[in-house]
Amino acid sequence: MSVREVAVLGFLAAVAPVTTTPGTSLTLVVSRVAAGGRRQGWWVILGTVTGLYTHATLAAAGLAALVLRSSQAFWIVKLIGAGYLAGFGLWLLWSGVRRPPLPAVSAAAATSGSGPSRIRRLPWRGHHPYLQGLLGNVLNPKAAAVYLTLAPQFLEPGRPVLMPMLLLATAHAALHTCWLAGWTAVSGAAARLLRTAKVRRLLDRLTGAILLGLGVRTVMD
Template structure:
């Protein structure tokens, strides 16, 4: 395995870039609380472990090389992101802002599932693992241990970043959890999720 420290630095830079996982974690932290954010992150990390194992055994390579399988993952993932986005906007429209902080407390059971499925059904993650990880492996060498090591490292770094991010949101929760602020962020999150879904659906198939 080559340039492990460079891999760590690159991974950190990629992890902190906002994406669907960040949008879900933000929404669930603001609407459900710190516990909801942590459950979302656990779901995301579990999905990353599956992507890691898939890369190790070669399943990701099959998905990337098969136009049909890639399309299936792409459209299922896109539909799910858009579903979450529309669900967020519909919930915002169907109840008063003052009710958000109270009613959303009962939605934390779905936080893990949302984090898990959002990451698992994103084919870009599979593509990332199969295009990014090999750059740090010696040519012609066995990829099992290096891929597993890098996948675990990426998952741990993701967890650490989101724990910090959730605590940061929680520290400014007095402002962030105001009904008006929460309504704005829920509307923004719903719109962003729909945008991610549309972008994913329009991604060119290999």
């Protein structure tokens, strides 16, 4: 086994607990699959993976490290990320209170968006699930810290860092995709139940509370 393969396996072992800890990406996947089917969940996964590559590229270029060394700049990043999470959380809590009963539509119509426009636009109106997944990851300082503090430990000193960093990001993305894809399948199997008005209101409130809590925790950490 080569040194690079050992490094990738070691990195995966290190990030596995972080990846499987419930957070923004998992919350987004469950919520979006409940709203529009498995395809919505895959868009969130794609956005999350894009975010991982963004962090890896910035870390390799030294740009993210500059932000981390500046306490003021890092605090601004934390506030932006916390504001994004808390804003979505508050919107969902409000939506869970005011959500009207859904008219009967077929599962295919709900997934494809062929039903009434208000059904198609209810979940987090104006925000594509890919953008939600991307911003939920990019604006998370903890995700950046993985590539600023953890990933460098698995790089060889004195060698170019961009390609090895992207290799670690690819392994991380594969792990993240498998984890979220599993939850997408589970959520998709229960999609009919999750789309009922009562369950959707409960899910909106629960998702909103989780995202709001994550936003507050981001500021407090």
